[in-house]
Amino acid sequence: MIHFEKFKLKNNLTVIVHNDTSTPLACMNILYDVGARDEDESKTGFAHLFEHLMFGGSIHIPNYDSPLQLVGGENNAFTTNDITNYHLTLPANNLETAFWLESDRMLSLAFTEKSLEVQRGVVIEEFKQRYLNQPYGDVWLNLRPLAYKKHPYRWPTIGKEISHIENATLADVKSFFKKFYSPSNAIMVVSGNVTTEQVKELSEKWFEPIPAGTKLKRELPPEPPQTEERKQTLYSDVPVDAIYKTYHMCARNDDDYYATDLISDILSRGNSSRLYLELIKNKQLFSEINAYVMGDIDKGLFCISGKLSEGVEMSKAENAIDTEIMKLQNELVNERELKKCTNKIEASLEFSELDILSKATNLAVFELLGDASNINRESEKYVKVTPHDLQRVAREILTPSNCSTLYYLKKQN
């Protein structure tokens, strides 16, 4: 159970406070309601590039990092297809420094050509390091456009291609900031050894003077239902053949999200899961295999991906996956197997409540999804799922016509 208090400033900034006196630290997490899905399709990778620019100095403070390090703080940020999230931790008695730094960059950035030029270079190297110079690194660059035809989830956060990053201009940066980086479009969580009164006072002092901006109205093209099986084969310099299968699934706020997530757990969470026992241990078709949901806010993807054991034919491996899927569709999961998965989720939720940073980030995400207090209802939502729910969802989504498959094969010399 995570206790918290919530209030809104006059400029619409939502503020959440979670008090935890067991730590000498405080954490500030600011979530901006903007991700790669909000990008123009000819300017992809921009939300993430912008995240880098947020560290290039703000209107009154030339350098973000040094003043934070000077007071013993540390920070980081990440961008997904849905959100851009910034977080820092620091000694609780230096909390005001966090307010000073974060409010100034919400007010305005410095917008220098030099910062843009350098961060373009950094992000291009990130593109190479994570997506191009690793075996299987470009899987999602290929798989997303196979699975999505309309919705902007069809490109990854790093962007479709390097040229989009190379072509970013300072004017693009400014208009992006104006559109998305405002109090109306942000959620702030302060957690740790802090009080609500203190956070309220500091929020009013540092954040309330910032102009409210306008709440983003999102009108993204919905992904039309998939009606035909899609397949793509890719040859690359990898040592082992791999298969990636995606199925369209419900949105994060849909009631069926929990059943879908549990199906992925039944298939591959832990060494007693079905895919591990059947396909890795008994049939020895795969050296590794996983099933997971992407967790996207809009209608997302359920994925199964695996690396084939040496000498195994792709068709045999794929048939074995299909057999496991049919088992889910034809036979009810027994109560003990389901209980095992919900027990595991209960434990992982408890463990995620150990540190103030993950609590702060999770509170912000749940508030974005509609209401921060839902963070305390997750466990019961999983427990409510029945074997019939699992069967129904498996029958609905794990069908060939809803599936996109990428065969990632080693190049023959």
Place this chain on the structure above:
Amino acid sequence: MLDRTHAPAFNTIDSLKIEHAQSDQLENGIPVYCVNGGTQELVRIDFIFPAGTCFQPKTLVSSFALQMLENGTINYTEEEIAENLDFFGSYYSTRTDHEHSYITLFSLNKHLKNSLHYVTDIIKNASFPEKEFKLLMTNSKQDFIIESKKVSVLGRRRFFELLYGNTNPFGKIAKENDFDELKREELYQFYKENYNLANCTILVAGKLPNNLFEILNENFGNENIKKINQLNWPELKIQSTAQREHRVEKPDAIQNSIRIGRLIFNQQHPDYFKFNILNTILGGYFGSRLMSNIREDKGYTYGIGSGLVMNNYTGLFMIGTEVGSDVSDLALKEIYHEIEILQQEKVPLEELQIVKNYICGNLLRSIDGPFAVADNFLSIWKMEADYSFFDHKIKAILDCTPDDIQQLAQQYLQKNDLIEVVTGKIQ
């Protein structure tokens, strides 16, 4: 009017109140260290054995002996163990380092008794079944082959090999056919020799349940353990390369991996604390000289850093990065340039202050929560030091001057002493 140009006043850390792990023991004398704290009804238990890579007779043995433990016992199959640990919502994990191996159980308190039953059996009665062994080796070999496609992995392996020499267990690098040649019996023998309860240390962290010792004694405290003599750490030979520059070709690479560094002292050395500050200035945090120049000014890389890898034999200092293959030589030049500046010019007081405060902030983060307090304890337990280590550390941080930093850079970072490995597309 609010003045946004001036930073708010702040406090510095000049002392730390570090919560100590409590020392106790089971009925048969097995030492138990406890860190009681946290808000959730759960614990982490580490079972620590002196079974790290320094003991292994050949490559892969220490790590795979440990990985085999959960693959079946004389009482339960792998599947039964996994099924039950999963059912109780518990997490089981293992890791090895240079000296020790760690078997870790994460469990909700309400399931601790049931979960521990299986972990106890894993530790005491592992049977190393042949079928599971074969599968583990086959799949691990495949994983090894995939990893070998990465410039960062190739570079790191070569770097350790060059610094420690290929007769040293920290330097000897596994080859593909080592996975074929390893025998189940070799792992089982390593287990029998090195996982003796008489050498076990238990570390518990979390909100400790009242019946913790009752449960631990039931599982580990009842049998007599053979008292053995003081543990003998094996003597290891180090044979570093005499050549400074090394290249590993991977012609299709679009980024090169760079490793530069040397063997140095470990934490017991009087220069350790201040050298750690020098390391932080050079490459140990986001605002470091290397990050500021090579990422934030030149944009050559997504990240660059330096760090210290410590063990009880010696320590290792290493700079590491992946840079665009086309700017690899330029990046090398800038790295040595930053080292030279530290040797030739005194670090500004303002920058030194930032680094000191940043390190102190990290100290505070390192004692945040029971698991962090336990890890902190582990770091001094491993080097057989006591909590005064942290007092010395803070004192050294507060005392450190720009002269100290310059002198250490001159003494320990001479280019001739630094081994350089570039992996990727070599021009």
